[in-house]
Amino acid sequence: MRLQEALDGRWAHVRQAARDRLAGGRFVAVPGETIGQARARVTRLLRELPADLCAAGFPAEYGGAGDAGAAVVAVEMLGFLDLSLMIKAGVQWGLFGGAVAALGTRRHHDSFLKDIVSGDLLGCFAMTETGHGSDVHRLQTVCEYDPDTESFDLHTPYEAARKDYIGNAAQDGRLAVVFAQLVTGGRGHGVHAFLVPIRGADGEPLPGVTIGDDGHKAGLLGVDNGRLSFDHVRVHRDMLLDRYGGVALDGTYSSPIDDDARRFFTMLGTLVRGRVAVGGAASSATKEALTIAVRYGETRRQFTAPGRDREVVLNDYLAHQRKLTIALATTYAFTFAQDELVATLHEVQSAAEPVDEHRQRELESRAAALKAAQTWHATRTIQTCREACGGAGYLAANRLPGLKADTDVFTTFEGDNTVLLQLVAKGLLTGYRDSFGSLDGWGRTAFVAEQVREMVLERTAARSLIHRLIDAAPGGGDERAFTDRGWQLAMLEDRERHVLDGVIRRLRKNSATRERPFDVFNDVQDHALKAATAHTDRVVLEGFVAGIERSADPAAHALLSRVCDLYALSRIEADKGWFLEHERLTPARAKALTGIVNGLLKELRPQMTTLVDAFGIPDEWLASAILREEPRRQEEMASGS
Amino acid sequence: MRLQEALDGRWAHVRQAARDRLAGGRFVAVPGETIGQARARVTRLLRELPADLCAAGFPAEYGGAGDAGAAVVAVEMLGFLDLSLMIKAGVQWGLFGGAVAALGTRRHHDSFLKDIVSGDLLGCFAMTETGHGSDVHRLQTVCEYDPDTESFDLHTPYEAARKDYIGNAAQDGRLAVVFAQLVTGGRGHGVHAFLVPIRGADGEPLPGVTIGDDGHKAGLLGVDNGRLSFDHVRVHRDMLLDRYGGVALDGTYSSPIDDDARRFFTMLGTLVRGRVAVGGAASSATKEALTIAVRYGETRRQFTAPGRDREVVLNDYLAHQRKLTIALATTYAFTFAQDELVATLHEVQSAAEPVDEHRQRELESRAAALKAAQTWHATRTIQTCREACGGAGYLAANRLPGLKADTDVFTTFEGDNTVLLQLVAKGLLTGYRDSFGSLDGWGRTAFVAEQVREMVLERTAARSLIHRLIDAAPGGGDERAFTDRGWQLAMLEDRERHVLDGVIRRLRKNSATRERPFDVFNDVQDHALKAATAHTDRVVLEGFVAGIERSADPAAHALLSRVCDLYALSRIEADKGWFLEHERLTPARAKALTGIVNGLLKELRPQMTTLVDAFGIPDEWLASAILREEPRRQEEMASGS
Known part of the structure; x- marks a missing residue:
């Protein structure tokens, strides 16, 4: 296969x-x-x-x-x-x-x-400050042009404005891309990036540069995260990274993009690759943890049962399958969605001409959604795998503690997940138009027009395939089988649309009734975040469906199709409260769904190791002692008893 | 207050x-x-x-x-x-x-x-083996009595039988309580405990004892977990801990309890204190993490909003309250439930005469339920608090990484949580009768009679109070306010009874229809675990209600009452799929519930720091650098801008 x-x-x-x-x-x-x-x-x-x-x-x-x-x-x-x-x-x-x-x-x-x-010149990406990590629009480091010396003056006004958590800063970096508020002629032009030497050839900080060490972290001990402060450091005029904004010798500022905020978010948009990579690497760690837990669960035995000669292997327990197989199916779904996202990124960033803004915004929204989804999934799943391996899972030699500790920060760096989902929600609400403002209480969202959502709800890859699947069978929800792909797709699409409608309706009402503008948005924050996760679920399922379609091998196609059923139905099951509340599922059908999911788990039980083997992680990379030791021990026990 | x-x-x-x-x-x-x-x-x-x-x-x-x-x-x-x-x-x-x-x-x-x-004599509790941690009934270490030498022969037959993860073993322990299968006259009598010297005065392992080191772990680096193997080590006859079973000079075995399994579980029952302590300590770590995250969230600001002079403090965001305040309310609930559990433990273990078996079984069931609930809550909540503090939460100096890593193993040691919940479920099904068998596929549960559940559903502390509250108002669910305590209690009690009924019905049906005995239980494992968590929710709510009743201060009483509303309603909201599916909530009422919970969050917003202050953790114990640094930085920024 x-x-x-x-x-x-x-x-x-x-x-x-x-x-x-x-x-x-x-x-x-x-x-x-x-x-x-x-x-x-x-x-x-x-x-x-x-x-x-x-x-x-x-x-x-x-x-x-x-x-x-x-x-x-x-x-x-x-x-x-x-x-x-x-x-x-x-x-x-x-x-x-x-x-x-x-x-x-x-x-x-x-x-x-x-x-x-x-690798001869190691460097830093110095954007985040101690006081501003999520709201990078409001960074406090200042870089002011001085026409007399024809150079910039880079300055950290107070501790909260120091650069913090900067990789390569504490030990190795010699040059840093420093993000700071550009000022020239007494006027600010928003955040720009400057190339700043921070260490000399001797490894010592250059004059005016103070380098601190973030010290011990939960994980990622091999990364030298540190802090950078600048005391009126002179930066050569050439060192402004000036693709989106330049300063002439006399201090005159010019840019192809007039609006400061819009320019900065355009600059940020070009850096989307990091966010895409973090989501993908989170899934790599998830795959590694699942491979360890599933292979261990296939040899490890605990408790006797009537009618069984030997103790029961862990993977035979329904509760174990509920933990591992659903996480496996979700990881499969993310793999296909990520592959599609990387293809989009590649297409956008390889284009000879700049792509249209809609496509760029869509890429950023998908990157944000998938980064949040994959990193939270990693945090939850690696934890589950650790627990599924019991005490052995707590030992460093078995790898899981490192995977957990190292990926832990993924949910809040390269964009805090909650903030990212807000961005996704904002994108949904505004249809990617007019999305360059800061998150200023979302005041403007009240003016959103209905029709822009049509663009948002555009289907992903394999649009015609998905269209065909949804429209394949006539009749309402209750007449269609749970494993009807069109029904699954329609359920997730319908939820996204309905949640979004609800958010818009409430924002409109709040705009008219709330006294404090902050409450207009804040009152519906949970609802808006739900719109973002509903959107993500739908996008991921469509990516999975499109990925299966590309698989030419019939056996692989059939197995992937069952895994996709499990993904889709476990997502619906996890949110059955919503589907019941909105009468998309009858109580009888909701109860039946649990049985269907358990049936899929039973059907996929013999494939659990096949599914992790397909991740293709070389044995030497797994480096988990229990995978070598447990099978031998079980043999000794079986022959010794 | x-x-x-x-x-x-x-x-x-x-x-x-x-x-x-x-x-x-x-x-x-x-x-x-x-x-x-x-x-x-x-x-x-x-x-x-x-x-x-x-x-x-x-x-x-x-x-x-x-x-x-x-x-x-x-x-x-x-x-x-x-x-x-x-x-x-x-x-x-x-x-x-x-x-x-x-x-x-x-x-x-x-x-x-x-x-x-x-502390002059440090020692180990050597029960868990590499091959058997959850099913300790089947430990493989053997201790056979030899009447010729009037001593025992303690032996580890293969690697899977070595003692593993044993605290105090790798470095400090001189004596160990070793659990092993007692054999005398060629006959096994089940697991007994022996006192075995493992190290001499020089710190070196004694002859026949091999000591290994579990090495680096995810956390708890200060605990020297290790491995113990015994190569035909001679153990003096006096060193059998013989309260529940003794061996005469000639090898004759005698015990006040005839059945081997029953005797072993009685022995285990006396050790329930460790499980109670672990649950309580997990909640201590949770309280510490919440104190750090809530205090940080009270000073940390991010993003501007219309109508606000300064950036918004994190605790003002609904999404932040959803994360922290609900976790706070749950932690409050556990505090009162734990206090009641400790009181029960104290009463049972301080009694002059052995308490009746029902009371002992109830204590064990409550200890298992609350250990699982509190340790999972700790794992989830500390993770949430880490994320709520962003990058700062990932730095060791801010304490959260240590709390997370150290408590991580709590969910699987002192009883794996999933196994503990199975024990709770089994207790519910059998009404604490006949619960001494191993978890042998739960074959016997099919014979459970309806009436035993009456005992299980007995209300906890303040029985008459809870009875009164539930019966206070006439009318069905839809006529009662969400904040009616009686309605909340009735909802959780009704769910527990209904889930349990379902499990029993399915087990009966399975017994008649399933070909493989293992499937009789395994098919309903998720359902049985749900019965256990529904039971736990109910017991915890009753403990909270009883605890509030004891508070004499009117202001504290009023605040606790709102926190209790939040706990109860957030539990119902989290499982609204079940309540809708079983028509305990109408769709309209389920939708309204979310608004009620958000309203409680808003009402409790000004009390967030009051609620963590009441945990009474001295500042020097918190030892989190951001709690000192962030307020100062915010002041600098406010005055500097």
Whole structure:
């Protein structure tokens, strides 16, 4: 069965190259290191990674492969090996190098990209400040142009404005892309990015630069996160990354985009790749945890049962299947949705001409939705896998503690998930129009017109296929089988539309009745977040459906189809309160749904290991002691008793 | 308002003594230590703890205070300081010392308890094996009596039978309570406990004893978990802890309890204190995390809003309240339920005569239910608090990573939560009768009679109060207000009864129709677990209601009453699918419920910090850098802008 081929998707060749070229245990995380050991090892390994694979996003002339999609997929693959190394590579090539490439112009590229790609010049992406992480529009670092010296003055006015949590800052970075409020001629032009040397060749901070260390973290010990403060540091005029805004010698500001906020969000939009990569790497860690828990659950036995000679293997228990198989199905769904997202990213970022704004906004919204969904799924699922392995799951040698601790921050970095879902909701409400303002209480959303939602609800890939499936069978909900794909799609689409209608209705009403403008939005915040998750569920299911359609192998197609049933129906089951409340399910049908899900779990029981094997994670990458030890122990016990 | 007094409950004096006697930062967890540093510090501090407080459970003649309840509460208080220290104390005085006290007889007490209480003799509780953690009935270590040498031969037949995850084993323990299958005259008598010296005065393992180290774990680095194997180790006859079964010189076995399984579960029952303490300590960690997140959320600002001069504080966002205030209300509920559980434990274990079996079984069931509920709540809530603090929540200096990593194993040790909930379900099904068999596919449950459930559904503390509340208002569900306590209680009681009825009906049907006996139970496993959680919700709500009744201060009483509304209604909201499916809520009423919960959140918004202050955690114990730093930074920003 060609299941792995279906999962490997469009960049299968990159995945296979990673399996081959990063084979063995050399790049695999090492449990129990001190922070010093972890940082030293990861810094060393970063330079040993094949740049043409891991930095594939850069143009070939600078050492890359000019393949944006491949770059994201390579980072996803590093997620199987060592999440510190993945983040370190992501900081160097994705955030730092990516910002130089996307926000800089030819002279920056020619001066720096080659050394960035080769790893000879390590750098930082210094956006987040201690006081502002989510609302980056309001960063407090100031960079003011002085026409007399023809240079900028970069300054941190108070502690809350220092750059914080910056990867590569505490130990390795020599150059930083620093985001700061650009001021010239006494006037602010919003946030811009500057290339700022922070360390000399001796590794010491340069004059005026103060570097702090974020110290011990929950995980990612191999990443040297730190803090940067600037005391009136002089920055050469050439070091403004000026693709979206430049300052002439006399201090005159010019930009192809007039509005400050709109310009900044356009700049941010070019950096979407990091968010896409984090979602994908979160799913890599999830796949690794599931592979460990499912394989362990296939050998580990506990409790006797009548009619069984030996104790029962954990995977035979319904409660275990409820934990692991549903998480597996969800992970499959995300894999296909992520593959589609990477393809969209690749298409947008490889286009000769800038793509239209609608397409760019759609990419950002999908990236936000899938990043939030995949990272929360990782946090929950790795936790579940840890628990499913009992005490063994708590030992560092069995890998799960590292996966959990390292991915934990994924839910709040590269965009806090709750904030990201708000952005998704805002996009849904405004139909991607007029979405460049800050999250200013959503006051403007009250003016949203009905018709813009048509655009939002546009179906994803394989639009005609999904259209056909939904319209395939006549009749209402109760006449269609639970496993009718069209019914599943229609349920999720209908929920999204209905929730969105409700949010709009309430916002309109609130605008007229609430005394405090803040309450207009805040009163419906939970409802708006629900719109975003309902939207995400629908997009993910459509991605899964389209992915199955691409699978040519009949056996793989059939199995994927059952997994897709489990994904769709478990999502509906998880929110059956909503479907009942809105009379989309009758009580009798809602009760029956639980039986259908349990039936699917039973049907998929023999396929649990097949499903994790198809993730294609080399044994040496798994590096979990129990996978070697438990089968031997069970044999000893069986023969010894 | 005397809110803290209500929360401190019956053992308020113990809580206050802990605050006074363990004041300052001396016993507080230290982030970023190596495993060696952590172990050395915790071992040193263990000996510095006041034994009369922390080992209060032992008789005064051995240095304790003869107060079982105080012992549990003291361990809960250690949970605020350092979870490694709490576990280390729990292993020494709760598990190891507790087993000597409960399973040994006078000669064991006189020989060992004084040194155990003082900390001069450190020891292990060696029950769990690599191959059997949940099903301890089937431990594989063997201890066979040899009448010729008048001693036992203790042996580990294969690796799966080695003792594993044993606290105090890797470094400190000199003596171990080892659980093993007792064999005499060629016949097995089930699992018994033996006192076995494992290390000499020089710290080296004794002959025949192999000691391994579990190494790096996700957390609890200060606890030296290890492995013990025995190669035909000779154990003196006197070292059998023989309260429940003895071996005469000639090898004749005698016991006050005939049935092996029943005897073993009686022995286990005496050890329930550890499970109660773990649930309580999990809630301590939860309270600490909530205190940090709520106080941070009260000063931290992010995003502007129309009509607001400054950026909005996080606690003002509905989504933040949804995360934190509901978790707070649940934590309040558990506090009162735990206080009641400790009182029951105290009463049962302090009784001059053995209490009746029903009371003992009820204690075990409640302990299992509340341990599972509180530890899962801790895992979820600490995660939520970490995310609510963003990047700052990921830094070790802000405490949350340690709380998360240390408590992570609580959901699977001292009884795996899923297995515990099965025990609760089994107890519900059999009405605590006939519950001594192993979890053998639950074959026997099919014979359960209807009437036994009457006993199970007996109301908890303040039975007459709850009876009165439920019967207070006439009319069906739809006529009663959401905040009518009687309606809330009736909803949870009705759900428990109905789910249980369903499980029994399905088990009966399955017994008649399923070909494979294993499927009889396994098919309804999820349904049985739901019965257990429905039961837990009901017991917890009743405990909360009874606790409020005890509060004499009108202001505290009124606030607690609103918090209780939030707890009850958020539980109903979380499971509204069930209530709709079973037509206990109409769709209109279910929709209204969300508005009611949001209204409660808004009403309680000004009380968020009051609610965490009442946990009474000294500032020096919180040891979270952001609580000091964030207010200062916000001031700087406000004055600097």
